[in-house]
Amino acid sequence: MPEIRTETMTVNMGPQHPSTHGVLRIVLTLDGETVRAAEPTIGFLHTGIEKTTEQKKWQQVIPLVERMDYLSAQSNSMAFCLSVEKLLGVETPERVRNIRVLIAELQRINSHLVWLGTHGMEIGAVSVMLYCFREREQLLNLNEMLAGFRMFPSYMRIGGLREDLPRGFHAAVRAFLDAFPAKLDDYEDLLTKNEIYIERTRGVGVISKDDALAYSLVGPIARAAGVDYDVRKCFPYLGYETYDFTVPTRTDGDVYSRYLVRIAEMRESLKICRQALDRIAPTGPFAVDDPRITPPPKDRVYTEMEALIQHFLIYSQGFTVPAGEVYTPVEGPRGEHGFYVVSDGTNRPWRIKSRAPSLLACQALERMIVGGLIADVIAVIGSIDVVMGDVDR
Amino acid sequence: MDAPALIAALQEDVPGASLEAAASADLHTTIYASPEDLPAIARALRDRPDLRCVFLAELTAVDLHPREPRFELVYMLVSLEHRFRLRVKVRLDGNAAHVQTVSGVWPAANWLEREVWDLFGIAFDGHPDPRRLLMPEDWDGYPLRKDYPVQIRMTPHSSQPLQVTEQEFRANLERDRLTRR
Numbered sequence: 001m002p003e004i005r006t007e008t009m010t011v012n013m014g015p016q017h018p019s020t021h022g023v024l025r026i027v028l029t030l031d032g033e034t035v036r037a038a039e040p041t042i043g044f045l046h047t048g049i050e051k052t053t054e055q056k057k058w059q060q061v062i063p064l065v066e067r068m069d070y071l072s073a074q075s076n077s078m079a080f081c082l083s084v085e086k087l088l089g090v091e092t093p094e095r096v097r098n099i100r101v102l103i104a105e106l107q108r109i110n111s112h113l114v115w116l117g118t119h120g121m122e123i124g125a126v127s128v129m130l131y132c133f134r135e136r137e138q139l140l141n142l143n144e145m146l147a148g149f150r151m152f153p154s155y156m157r158i159g160g161l162r163e164d165l166p167r168g169f170h171a172a173v174r175a176f177l178d179a180f181p182a183k184l185d186d187y188e189d190l191l192t193k194n195e196i197y198i199e200r201t202r203g204v205g206v207i208s209k210d211d212a213l214a215y216s217l218v219g220p221i222a223r224a225a226g227v228d229y230d231v232r233k234c235f236p237y238l239g240y241e242t243y244d245f246t247v248p249t250r251t252d253g254d255v256y257s258r259y260l261v262r263i264a265e266m267r268e269s270l271k272i273c274r275q276a277l278d279r280i281a282p283t284g285p286f287a288v289d290d291p292r293i294t295p296p297p298k299d300r301v302y303t304e305m306e307a308l309i310q311h312f313l314i315y316s317q318g319f320t321v322p323a324g325e326v327y328t329p330v331e332g333p334r335g336e337h338g339f340y341v342v343s344d345g346t347n348r349p350w351r352i353k354s355r356a357p358s359l360l361a362c363q364a365l366e367r368m369i370v371g372g373l374i375a376d377v378i379a380v381i382g383s384i385d386v387v388m389g390d391v392d393r
Numbered sequence: 394m395d396a397p398a399l400i401a402a403l404q405e406d407v408p409g410a411s412l413e414a415a416a417s418a419d420l421h422t423t424i425y426a427s428p429e430d431l432p433a434i435a436r437a438l439r440d441r442p443d444l445r446c447v448f449l450a451e452l453t454a455v456d457l458h459p460r461e462p463r464f465e466l467v468y469m470l471v472s473l474e475h476r477f478r479l480r481v482k483v484r485l486d487g488n489a490a491h492v493q494t495v496s497g498v499w500p501a502a503n504w505l506e507r508e509v510w511d512l513f514g515i516a517f518d519g520h521p522d523p524r525r526l527l528m529p530e531d532w533d534g535y536p537l538r539k540d541y542p543v544q545i546r547m548t549p550h551s552s553q554p555l556q557v558t559e560q561e562f563r564a565n566l567e568r569d570r571l572t573r574r
Contacts, residue, residue: 043527050512051536055543086419213447213473216501229448229473324418327469329450329478340467342455351537353453355469363504392527 008036015044022388033373038366045392053352057318058084058158061349066152068354069390071111074103075332077156082237082328083341084158087321090293093285096160097238102276105269110139111333112262116187119382123200128190135183138176145172159294160287170282177273184266201255205368205380208253215364218357219335220261221384225253231331243272255383292319318347334358334385358390394477396422402444406437415482422479428492431483435498438470446470449499452506454513458539463487464515491516512537
């Protein structure tokens with residue numbers, strides 16, 4: 001019998017494959033249906049945001065950093081503001097801190113909903129996508145109410161917030177928080193015990209605890225592998241140590257564990273949101289009372305000369321930030337995230353570096369998919385929740 | 394752990410290493426290390442039982458042009474066991490911007506070092522895959538250097554425009570008409 005000739009096949013997946021969440025290209029070497037080698041190629045969405053920020057005044061950086069990780073815009077701008085505030089040495093009022101916590105947790109739910117919807121759709125559960133985007137729409141409506149912009153509100157400011165909460169915001173958030181647990185149960189009904197979903201995800205894309213640490217994986221991916229690391233617990237900021245919540249972890253490190261961790265995280269975020277909402281008074285300070293950073297209220301600008309000058313200075317020259325460097329980690333939807341900010345004492349940043357959790361997740365992708373089946377590649381890419389805007393910046 | 398204690402601990406493992414404490418606004422312990430000692434210090438940071446910095450949170454560079462030494466590499470480390478964060482910085486000369494890779498100590502450094510090479514042009518000796526990461530492979534220059542112009546337009550070398558000039562277009566049409574007949 002003649003010997004069967006076998007050879008590997010190289011398949012180019014992406015950069016415009018619908019399941020690569022943007023423009024990720026993976027060169028796969030296949031032996032039949034088994035992946036023998038994988039090489040992720042990135043950079044197709046590189047827009048040089050870090051270089052652009054060096055030309056901007058400090059407050060002008062906020063809309064730019066929101067567009068890096070476009071699914072966690074408010075979390076990005078909050079991380080940036082926290083870094084710069086530390087360099088400035090200003091302490092924001094407690095009400096601002098509570099509002100930021102609320103917004104960050106709503107952003108986490110928002111991001112996880114997009115993840116759940118797209119991940120479900122990619123492996124065949126299309127109806128999940130419709131439900132998730134229905135609830136996400138309500139969160140985007142909240143953003144619109146807050147700032148007039150749905151995806152990139154630019155509501156954070158260095159030193160606080162752009163303006164006070166709109167009228168009726170508490171009631172709108174509470175209505176969402178009351179309705180959402182039942183919706184979350186609906187998603188779980190569709191997936192958690194679904195035999196097809198479990199078959200597609202359990203034991204797929206496994207990464208061990210040691211590898212997760214070595215590859216600097218953070219957030220739900222690391223916690224699904226048993227790394228009990230959450231910045232909110234380990235290095236608390238914004239008073240997270242005063243909130244009652246737990247950090248869900250699993251030990252299997254597969255796609256299914258990541259799903260369970262994220263679902264549990266959404267429930268914990270709801271708990272934090274409720275506590276934060278109770279602490280936020282309907283009116284009060286929304287920015288630090290520091291004439292260097294915060295522009296005066298408009299009625300004073302129209303009536304007082306000093307206020308007009310102050311307003312003019314802040315909007316024309318900006319403000320200077322003392323020379324130094326700072327990095328404040330926060331727990332974004334994809335794990336530890338933060339901005340390494342270097343100032344040379346002028347009104348523009350010298351260097352801003354975003355710690356990109358998606359970049360490192362992309363790097364570890366190879367370890368998760370080699371040895372598996374090609375059909376699982378899509379499930380794994382979905383499960384690590386890469387946002388290419390964050391990878392390429 | 395404060396900087397003097399960290400320096401003392403590291404000098405136990407790496408005798409004669411030149412280390413100095415640096416100021417930091419965010420209270421994360423920061424030290425300067427010399428590029429020659431870096432591989433040994435990296436291993437000590439990861440393996441010493443009282444440090445155990447197994448988690449490399451970030452690796453980046455800062456260009457201080459026109460000052461010399463021009464570059465500062467920044468390694469941000471987290472010890473999950475002992476719950477502290479620290480930064481190790483390495484000063485590099487602008488004319489000889491290269492340092493030993495740490496991707497053998499922290500595998501996560503692989504892409505992070507490639508990114509630094511790509512955007513700053515700092516070479517990592519012994520790196521397993523020294524290619525650009527974000528920019529096209531045939532890109533000229535290192536965009537995040539301070540002497541790199543901000544608004545320039547470069548024609549990508551890797552692809553040529555498919556458009557033809559008007560004269561060529563008309564010539565093509567003419568040729569088509571002639572051959573079809």
